[in-house]
Amino acid sequence: MKKNSKKSHAEGHSKGLSRRGFLRGAGLTTAGTVVFTTGVQAFEAHTQPAKGTSFGPGSIGIEMKVNGRMQSLTVEPRTTLATALRDHLSLTGTKVVCDRGSCSACTVFIDGKPVNACITMALDVGDREVITIEGIARNGELHPVQEAFIEHDASQCGYCTPGMVMSCVHLLENEENPSLEDVKAATRGNLCRCGTYPHVFKATLSAAEKMK
Amino acid sequence: MIPSQVNFHKPNSLSEALDLLSGNQDAKLLAGGHSLIPLMKLRLNEPDSVISIGNLAELRGISDSDGSFKIGAGTTHSEIAMHQGLRQVLPVITQAAASIGDIQVRNFGTIGGSIAHADPAADWPGALLASGATLDLASQSGQRKVAASDFFQGFFSTALNGDEIITAIIIPKPPAGTRSGYLKFAQPASRFAIVGCAALVSGDPIAEIAVAFNGVSDTPFRDAGVEGALKGKTLSEEVIAKAASMAADGRDILSDHHASSAYRHHLARIYAKRTLNSLM
Ligand SMILES: Cc1cc2nc3c(=O)[nH]c(=O)nc-3n(C[C@H](O)[C@H](O)[C@H](O)COP(=O)(O)OP(=O)(O)OC[C@H]3O[C@@H](n4cnc5c(N)ncnc54)[C@H](O)[C@@H]3O)c2cc1C
Ligand code: FES
Ligand code: FES
Numbered sequence: 001m002k003k004n005s006k007k008s009h010a011e012g013h014s015k016g017l018s019r020r021g022f023l024r025g026a027g028l029t030t031a032g033t034v035v036f037t038t039g040v041q042a043f044e045a046h047t048q049p050a051k052g053t054s055f056g057p058g059s060i061g062i063e064m065k066v067n068g069r070m071q072s073l074t075v076e077p078r079t080t081l082a083t084a085l086r087d088h089l090s091l092t093g094t095k096v097v098c099d100r101g102s103c104s105a106c107t108v109f110i111d112g113k114p115v116n117a118c119i120t121m122a123l124d125v126g127d128r129e130v131i132t133i134e135g136i137a138r139n140g141e142l143h144p145v146q147e148a149f150i151e152h153d154a155s156q157c158g159y160c161t162p163g164m165v166m167s168c169v170h171l172l173e174n175e176e177n178p179s180l181e182d183v184k185a186a187t188r189g190n191l192c193r194c195g196t197y198p199h200v201f202k203a204t205l206s207a208a209e210k211m212k
Numbered sequence: 213m214i215p216s217q218v219n220f221h222k223p224n225s226l227s228e229a230l231d232l233l234s235g236n237q238d239a240k241l242l243a244g245g246h247s248l249i250p251l252m253k254l255r256l257n258e259p260d261s262v263i264s265i266g267n268l269a270e271l272r273g274i275s276d277s278d279g280s281f282k283i284g285a286g287t288t289h290s291e292i293a294m295h296q297g298l299r300q301v302l303p304v305i306t307q308a309a310a311s312i313g314d315i316q317v318r319n320f321g322t323i324g325g326s327i328a329h330a331d332p333a334a335d336w337p338g339a340l341l342a343s344g345a346t347l348d349l350a351s352q353s354g355q356r357k358v359a360a361s362d363f364f365q366g367f368f369s370t371a372l373n374g375d376e377i378i379t380a381i382i383i384p385k386p387p388a389g390t391r392s393g394y395l396k397f398a399q400p401a402s403r404f405a406i407v408g409c410a411a412l413v414s415g416d417p418i419a420e421i422a423v424a425f426n427g428v429s430d431t432p433f434r435d436a437g438v439e440g441a442l443k444g445k446t447l448s449e450e451v452i453a454k455a456a457s458m459a460a461d462g463r464d465i466l467s468d469h470h471a472s473s474a475y476r477h478h479l480a481r482i483y484a485k486r487t488l489n490s491l492m
Binding site: 055056057077099101107114116120185189 | 213214215216217218219220221222242245246249250252253254261262264266267290313314315316317319320401402403
């Protein structure tokens with residue numbers, strides 16, 4: 001298991017006690033069904049807090065539903081969903097390229113909707129379910145979109161590919177008969193430096209045919 | 213890029229959020245985070261804590277009453293773009309929402325976050341000015357309403373006080389038969405507006421007209437020159453061309469690496485024409 005980010009996170013400077021520190025005691029409780037815990041007191045408290053919950057700046061334990069499984073992880077409040085997935089859960093299929101919401105390489109689904117994991121805080125996911133590129137293949141079989149990407153050579157360096165696949169899977173889950181324009185709109189945010197767009201479009205349209 | 217360490221508050225209600233905000237001047241509200249988190253990563257903004265309000269039920273959803281639509285400040289751009297009632301009555305609103313960024317951004321970014329941020333290139337201001345929207349603001353000491361036309365005050369600056377949260381955007385329903393739309397010249401990568409034009413028209417001859425721009429100046433504005441040239445007239449290509457030729461006249465027009473002020477002025481005329489033509 002790679003744990004790179006833990007190191008870099010630990011290097012962050014401490015700000016000492018915040019003026020909000022007094023609220024932190026309330027942190028051993030739940031917000032929605034996501035369980036916030038601190039350190040060793042893992043995943044015990046399930047009662048609704050009377051007051052809002054406050055955490056940080058140090059690490060806290062959370063649970064997050066990812067690809068159908070409840071996962072326990074310890075993150076700092078500043079940890080993005082992309083970092084949580086890649087560095088804490090070793091789900092490195094989700095790529096980070098621009099790291100600021102511009103390229104959609106880090107696209108994952110939250111409750112079925114594509115979002116940029118690099119500018120979403122892990123703590124904000126709450127009780128919603130995350131699906132990553134690792135959760136797209138089912139029972140060892142690639143999704144038709146993934147098959148079509150291979151068949152149509154829709155990947156070059158491959159860095160944008162997981163995000164592209166996520167955007168195209170989302171389109172086909174919601175649109176049985178997509179037009180070329182629909183595919184272009186669905187991938188509008190996905191930037192591909194290698195210029196694979198025409199192959200991505202062809203692959204997605206052919207996957208749509210096969211999925212009928 | 214990793215933001216500085218930060219405390220994270222997850223209030224359960226608006227009133228808790230207001231308590232947290234008024235008690236901590238170094239706290240930032242976190243809605244979709246799609247403007248704030250990039251700034252935190254670049255360390256252009258280093259709040260002591262963030263108060264996460266994106267999931268507060270009180271701030272979410274669109275309600276449709278007799279005279280107006282009420283859009284919760286935490287409603288995402290996607291939810292607004294797909295709202296059937298708005299699409300029928302105020303397409304200017306759904307078109308502005310649908311034109312923002314890409315699907316990923318629209319699924320997480322919120323209308324409240326966008327207007328609080330007040331990026332001159334944002335899409336909401338033109339549509340909200342043209343449709344005569346009012347903003348509901350709340351603080352610990354009470355609530356107040358501010359017209360969109362008084363809210364935007366310049367480059368990333370608004371009438372919002374540090375202890376206030378935008379709770380809702382109220383958009384009056386226009387007279388039956390009103391046509392409206394929003395078109396923009398987008399920055400090709402981010403889709404932010406280099407120039408965006410929103411318009412509402414009703415009556416023949418035109419009784420009510422609103423034409424507003426974002427992206428052109430540091431502050432969004434309604435264009436009285438263009439509106440004056442249209443009022444009382446019947447819409448035709450000639451009438452529109454003449455009115456649109458006055459677009460943004462006398463304004464302080466932005467100039468940056470995306471577009472010079474002369475080019476933006478040209479685009480304002482073109483997009484006034486296109487938006488109005490789409491309403492014929
Ligand atoms: C790649 C990319 C492309 C984009 N393209 C466009 C585009 O084409 N057009 C466009 O208009 N925008 C665009 N955006 C911006 C996007 O619309 C953001 O979602 C929006 O500007 C901020 O909304 P948010 O909910 O993410 O706010 P946040 O980032 O959470 O907050 C922004 C600011 O508003 C404050 N705030 C948030 N909610 C409230 C509230 N209810 N009351 C008071 N203050 C509040 C926060 O404290 C913060 O200062 C783009 C963003 C990205 C990353
Ligand atoms: S890495 Fe998240 S959008 Fe580019
Ligand atoms: S395949 Fe290289 S960036 Fe798209």
